[in-house]
Every structure is written in C-alpha cells, then in structure tokens.
Amino acid sequence: MDEPAAIGHRVQRLRTQRGLTQRQLAEPSYTPAYVSTLESGKVRPSETALRFLAEQLGTSYEELATGRPAHLATELRLALTDAHQQLATGTADEAALRYRRLLADAEHLGLVPEQAEALLGLGDCALETGELVDAGHHFQAAERLLAEEPLPRRARAIRGRAVAHLLAGELRYACYLLESTIDELGASGLADPEALVILYAAVIGPYIDMGAHARAAHAAELALALAPQVGDPALVAGMHRQVARTFLAEGRTADADASLAKAQAIYQQLSLGTDLAHCHWMRGYVQAQNGELAAAEKELRAARDMLNARRAALFTAQVEVELADVLRRLGRHGEASDLLSAFLELGDRHGAVHAGGAHRLLGLIAEERGDSETAEEHYVKALGLLERSGASGDLADLCRLLGDLLRRGGRTEAALDAYRTGLGHRSLPGTTTLGPAPTATAFPRH
Structure with missing residues (x-):
C-alpha cells in the first residue's frame, strides 16, 4: 500500500473524474469528514475502507492502494505460468530470458510475490544448465523476498537451494x-x-x-x-x-x-520434458541394477538425448556417467572411456559425486585392461572427491577397490591403509550416486 498522501490524491482524482461529492462517495458507510481527511493524506485508510471506496469509484482495491491497474498483475501472473510451461517443454535458456524480463516487470510494478516466482523460475533454469552458484543465488533471493511470508510459502525456495548444494556434492x-x-x-x-x-x-x-x-x-x-x-x-x-x-x-x-511408471504417466500427460527424461534415467538405473544392461542402455540413451535436446547440460553429463557404467559392464570399454573423459574435461563443476564416480569407473576400466598404475591414479582422485562430498557408500566401495588393487600388487601396508579408510562406512552396490547418515538432528515424525 502506498503512503497516505498518494492514496488520498488518487481517491480525490478518481472522485472528481466521476463527478462525485465527498458525501456521495462516503455514504452510507463513512462520513464526508472521513473522506476529506483521507484525501488530504492525514489518515492511513484500512483495507476495509479502501475496498468500499474502490467499489464506489468503480475501480479495484489494488489500483486504489498502489496505483497499479489490477490487470497488470493478472497479466504478469499469466505470463509467469507461460514461462513455467516453456521451461517444462522448451529449453532452459529460452525460459530464463523470459523469466528475466518478467522479473524486471515485477520489480518495476513492485509486485513482490511475482518477483519471487520469477526468481524461482530462474533458479530452476540454472539447475538445468548446471549453473549451480547462480541457481543458489536465485533461490536465496526468492527466499529473502518471502521472508515475511509463512514458512510453507518459502518451501520451494529452500528446496531449490538444497538441490543446488546436493548437485554440487x-x-x-x-x-x-x-x-x-x-x-x-x-x-x-x-x-x-x-x-x-x-x-x-x-x-x-x-x-x-x-x-x-x-x-x-x-x-x-x-x-x-x-x-x-x-x-x-x-x-x-x-x-x-x-x-x-x-x-x-x-x-x-x-x-x-x-512408482516410476506412475511418475512417467503424469509427466507424459503434462508434457514435462525434463522430468520425463529423469524417469527414463531412473528406469535405466533400475534395469542396470537388475542386470538388464541392454534395456538400461536404451533408457539412459533416451534420457540423455531428451536432456541434451533441452540443453540441460548438468543432467546430460550426469546421465552419461551412468551410461558409461552400463557400457563398461557390456565390455564396451572404449565408448565408456570416451564418455567419461569428456565429462572430466569439464572439471568437477557438475558435482564432486559424479566426478568421483567417473574416476572410479575409469579406474575399473584400467584394471580390466591390466593397467594397475592408471587404475590407482583414478581411484586416488575419486577418493579425494568422494571424501569431500560425504558420499560414504561410494567411498567405502572405492576403498575396497583400491585396497584390493594394492594388495594384488604386493603393497600390503598401503592396502591396509585403504581398507582402514573405508571402515565405518557401509559398502553398498550401485552407481555413482549411491552413497552415512548426516550428523543433523534425528528425522522428525509428524
């Protein structure tokens, strides 16, 4: 709501335009003296009073309180819905351009909820393109804008920030x-x-x-x-x-x-491209765990192609690590190595967990080719990345692999050190993203 003087001037202007006296505007709920005091800016009107006066003047409460025509906020909210649909069905880059324009419009109009919605959209776009620092900043800015709102209104912003940290390892x-x-x-x-x-x-x-x-x-x-x-x-x-x-x-x-079939059916119905690709990704993982490697390869390639078409760089790269594991298990070491090497050329900007997983897989390939020295190099690099991220399930498995490699090479003391590093962590079968309970408070029951 604007300052009393601005609201009073607006009421006076609209009343004059409509040829109403202060008495005609005021009755039957208020007095002419109240309208006179309001128009002079000496009193801050209540929401009830403004809604009454807006109806008398044939305008909206929002326009009377802020000077903004109500249709502008409605149009902006509809445009944000369209941008969300564009992110779901198009590319993140294109959606981000639209969200930036809408954010500027919302800032110009002083519409805080719409600013927050645009920032949430920009955060989702940045997650897809792998700009995790930018994503975190967008979600944090949305959270600040909603600081006075009830906590449930901030849940999406907090979830987005948590996902950015998760993807960064x-x-x-x-x-x-x-x-x-x-x-x-x-x-x-x-x-x-x-x-x-x-x-x-x-x-x-x-x-x-x-x-x-x-x-x-x-x-x-x-x-x-x-x-x-x-x-x-x-x-x-x-x-x-x-x-x-x-x-x-x-x-x-x-x-x-x-469970994945239920999710996939909903995503197909809603035409949510990235989420549908994630279902293919997860189904490929399920099939790989079941030993259905040919089917797993098909699902993972479908996920990769869908994500690549949407220029979702972060998720595309992470799917390729999963696909490389399947290709390795199929004996196609050259294809797997090419995928993993391309991934690692990007550094660990796509997450320490997946970078560690890529080095682990390259170590396994080197072992299977009889190159123990290269395998050890990759295992040591993976160890550092996984220790940094806290992916303890993967870390325990990696320590076992490194220890076995060193033991076979006759380096018993070094092998024992590797095994000791893995003690206290459960060794779990699985992929690069499997991986000890956080030290935070016990999970609440509601």
Missing part, C-alpha cells in the same frame, strides 16, 4: 537445510501438506547418496501418506520418482518400477 548441507525446515514447520504448527511433500521428497536423494537408507525410507513413507492431500500432479509425480529410489535401495525392484 554438498550432501550434508543439503540435508541440514531440508531437515531444519521440516523441524521448523513441525514446531510452528504450519504442517502444510504440499510444503512437507516438497521437502520430504527432496531429502530422499541426499539421504540415499549418504547411505542413510532408513531415513530415506521414513521420508518416503511420510510423503506417500501426504500425497492424497496435494493438488499439484507434477509435485506428486516428483515424489513418486524419489520414492522409487527408496524401494530400489530396499531391493523392491517391482515397487520401484511401479
């Missing part, structure tokens, strides 16, 4: 952000179902990457229980996609596949 901090927000929601009594599903679904990934499968399963159980109260089908689909990971970690392959 900062697993423990991602868990901290999500767990502390869930705790705060519970303590405040603002247990909004949609906000909780957003947060529970988001925390499953880092829990599994850290080997905290019991926590992941509990989060999945809570998300599934809340799903019937959620009206956004895309959110429900994303929840099913994450829940599939917990089923797979428990060895429930059929349940994982069924």
Whole structure:
C-alpha cells in the first residue's frame, strides 16, 4: 500500500473524474469528514475502507492502494505460468530470458510475490544448465523476498537451494537445510501438506547418496501418506520418482518400477520434458541394477538425448556417467572411456559425486585392461572427491577397490591403509550416486 498522501490524491482524482461529492462517495458507510481527511493524506485508510471506496469509484482495491491497474498483475501472473510451461517443454535458456524480463516487470510494478516466482523460475533454469552458484543465488533471493511470508510459502525456495548444494556434492548441507525446515514447520504448527511433500521428497536423494537408507525410507513413507492431500500432479509425480529410489535401495525392484511408471504417466500427460527424461534415467538405473544392461542402455540413451535436446547440460553429463557404467559392464570399454573423459574435461563443476564416480569407473576400466598404475591414479582422485562430498557408500566401495588393487600388487601396508579408510562406512552396490547418515538432528515424525 502506498503512503497516505498518494492514496488520498488518487481517491480525490478518481472522485472528481466521476463527478462525485465527498458525501456521495462516503455514504452510507463513512462520513464526508472521513473522506476529506483521507484525501488530504492525514489518515492511513484500512483495507476495509479502501475496498468500499474502490467499489464506489468503480475501480479495484489494488489500483486504489498502489496505483497499479489490477490487470497488470493478472497479466504478469499469466505470463509467469507461460514461462513455467516453456521451461517444462522448451529449453532452459529460452525460459530464463523470459523469466528475466518478467522479473524486471515485477520489480518495476513492485509486485513482490511475482518477483519471487520469477526468481524461482530462474533458479530452476540454472539447475538445468548446471549453473549451480547462480541457481543458489536465485533461490536465496526468492527466499529473502518471502521472508515475511509463512514458512510453507518459502518451501520451494529452500528446496531449490538444497538441490543446488546436493548437485554440487554438498550432501550434508543439503540435508541440514531440508531437515531444519521440516523441524521448523513441525514446531510452528504450519504442517502444510504440499510444503512437507516438497521437502520430504527432496531429502530422499541426499539421504540415499549418504547411505542413510532408513531415513530415506521414513521420508518416503511420510510423503506417500501426504500425497492424497496435494493438488499439484507434477509435485506428486516428483515424489513418486524419489520414492522409487527408496524401494530400489530396499531391493523392491517391482515397487520401484511401479512408482516410476506412475511418475512417467503424469509427466507424459503434462508434457514435462525434463522430468520425463529423469524417469527414463531412473528406469535405466533400475534395469542396470537388475542386470538388464541392454534395456538400461536404451533408457539412459533416451534420457540423455531428451536432456541434451533441452540443453540441460548438468543432467546430460550426469546421465552419461551412468551410461558409461552400463557400457563398461557390456565390455564396451572404449565408448565408456570416451564418455567419461569428456565429462572430466569439464572439471568437477557438475558435482564432486559424479566426478568421483567417473574416476572410479575409469579406474575399473584400467584394471580390466591390466593397467594397475592408471587404475590407482583414478581411484586416488575419486577418493579425494568422494571424501569431500560425504558420499560414504561410494567411498567405502572405492576403498575396497583400491585396497584390493594394492594388495594384488604386493603393497600390503598401503592396502591396509585403504581398507582402514573405508571402515565405518557401509559398502553398498550401485552407481555413482549411491552413497552415512548426516550428523543433523534425528528425522522428525509428524
């Protein structure tokens, strides 16, 4: 709401344009003296008073309070919906251009909720293109704009920030952000179902990457229980996609596949390209775990092609690491090495977990080719990356691989050091993204 003087001037101008006296404008709810005081800017009108006067003047409350025609805010909200659809069906770069224009419009009009929505869109675009630092800044800016709003309104921004940290390999901090927000929601009594599903679904990934499968399963159980109260089908689909990971970690392959099928059906209906590609990615992973390597290759290639067409650089590169593992297991070492080398040329900007996984796979390929020296180099590089990220399941497996390699080479003491490094971490079968419970507070039950 503008300052009283600006509102008073606006009321006076509109009243004069319509040929009304102060008495005609005021009655039957107010007095002419009140209208006179308001027009002089000596009193701040209540929302009730302004809504009454707006109706008398044939305008909107928003225009009277802010000077903005109501249709501008409506048009901006519709344009933001279109931008969201463009991100879902087009490319992130094109959607980002649109979100930037809409952010500038929202800032010019002083529309804070619309500014936050545009920033959330820019954050999602940056996640797709792999600009994780930019993504974090956008989500943080949206969170600041919504600082005075109830916590459920900030859930998407917090989830986005956590995902940016997760993709950068900062697993423990991602868990901290999500767990502390869930705790705060519970303590405040603002247990909004949609906000909780957003947060529970988001925390499953880092829990599994850290080997905290019991926590992941509990989060999945809570998300599934809340799903019937959620009206956004895309959110429900994303929840099913994450829940599939917990089923797979428990060895429930059929349940994982069924959960992915539910997500895939929703994404196809909504034409959500990136999310549909993630379903192909996850199904490829499920099939690889089942030993169905040809089918896994097909699904992963479909995911890669869809993501590449959308110029989703971060996710494309990460799928290629998964695909390289399948190609290695099929005996196609040259193809796998080419994919992994191209990935590593980018540095670890696509996440320490996947960079560590790429070095681990190159180490396995070198071992299978009889090149122990190169294998050791890759294992040591992978060890440093995974220690930094906290992906302990992968780290334990890597220590076993390095220890076995050193032992076979007669370097017993060095092998023992490698084995000791892996002690205390569960060694889990799986892929580059599997991987000990965070040191944060125990997961809350609601």
